[in-house]
Amino acid sequence: MARKASTSLIPPLGEIRFTTWFMLIVLLIFALAPVLTEITGTPFYLSVATRLIILSIAAVSLNLVLGYGGMVSFGHAAFIGLGAYAVGIPFYYDITNGFLQFGLAIVVSALFALVTGAICLRTKGVYFIMITMAFGQMVYFTFLSLNEYGADDGLSIYKLSQFPGPIDFTNKVQLYYVCFASLIVSLFIVHRLVNSRFGMAIRGAKGNEERMRAIGFNTYAYRLTCYVISGAMCGFSGALLANFTNFLSPEMIDWTRSGELMFMVIFGGTGTLFGPFLGTAVFLGFYTFLAQFTTYWQLWLGVLILISVLFVKGGINGLIDKIEGVVRKRPVSAPAATPAEAKDE
């Protein structure tokens, strides 16, 4: 069964998993978001949706290393910062070519991932978490001390990234669709990646690194490559974020941001394709709605985390799988070829 699903392009409808259905519907709604917010006269929610999509891309990139690769990076906000400043600093010198800015965001993030990853990946477990966080904070304090670019006052971007042709980021709908398309492309890239030979090497290294080395894999090199890809993708999301907020400040890359990203991934379901998106949606949903009623919205978020960690294995994605198991009256163990499998040891 699993085999069929992975080789033929369109599996029989009965075999399409609930999570896939759910995501198709959710993505469809998001594809229509500009129309929906226009009809209902709530443009504010388009901006919420844009932020959600951008942070999802960052969460998707973190999930690549955390969920599939077992590398618990606590410094991913640094890549968002590098990507954002790769838009902001050129703007400061009147360079607003979008290709240049986004290219710079990707290259700088990838390089930073290469250098710091080469060091971090020599450590394991808690040490890896701490050292990634340390590098993240180094980026934070570096931007904090750059007086030329606003330091802790931040840097306003009056002119967004310029692209030739019809793409205009000042148009909120266009910006939204660029972000949306970027998310779809990111999801597709991760999907192909984790099921490729490279992906199998990464997932194997997560499950049993000693065994991987014994059968002939240089796990360090594969992990580093994975880390670089993830960093580049996260940097890209940072460049989008800069265009969305029109404003940069070191505060957006503080270590608590890295923690939020981790929350999004874990709450959505680590090592699942759509989990990071779902987790981001819940996080921003809480932020947007609950914050209207109480300043202690994070308290309720904490309660939710406790519930999810204690009772639902695999986050929201796991919850949907559970529902599927009940409805279809058979235990849903993910087909091994799909990413959902790599959820835990």
Place this chain on the structure above:
Amino acid sequence: MSEPILQIEGLVKRFGGVLATDNVSFDVAPLETHAVIGPNGAGKTTLISQLSGALRSDAGVIRFKGEPISNLPPHQRSLRGLARSFQITSVFMEMTVLQNVALAVQAHRGHSYRFWRPAAGDAELEAPALECLREVSLHERRDVRAASLSHGEKRQLEIAMALATEPDLLLLDEPMAGMGREESERMINTLKDLKGEKTMLLVEHDMDAVFALADRITVLVYGRVIASGAPDEIRNDEAVRRAYLGDEGA
């Protein structure tokens, strides 16, 4: 006699004050089945780990196919044709049986920087993997998750993964560990099938298995080689008898 495939000379491993491997030297000839036996704590697994590269040696030389490999990391030893199985079952629990073996095949089919084509359904990986599964009679369980296998089946899978790397030398660390009689017999049969085709260095507690399989036996006690020779010689060796009768201090 032909050139030995594996030469171990003066190998030493210290853990603090404990000499786990004490100046161990012996050879393994091509296509022979060489067993290493010894009481608990004799340093058998340590020796295997030193040979596979999981542990660094403090002194001594390991030559594999004539070349020193003492300073190579584990994955490069594997790529040169040295495969190991683990005493404590070490497979990829969340993957299927076939995926486990296909991954081992993949490791030896060039680099894995192939980011786009799905690995599942790739005949270049799965055909040889199935072949290895057949050799250990596990092919009917190909789509079962490794975590759902019985203990004996997991051990068989270990062997299949080692075979998938097309090794010139198999290091088998207690393949019969924790097995019931029936499972043990199945494993012995699997290894008998491999005997004569593959060079094997077998570390084992199960004496029936050792005497049924080994061409030569090396006896390790407290990290030291106390005897080495054909099964009959070992059976009648005075020092070995003493070691196994519990009179180890003598």
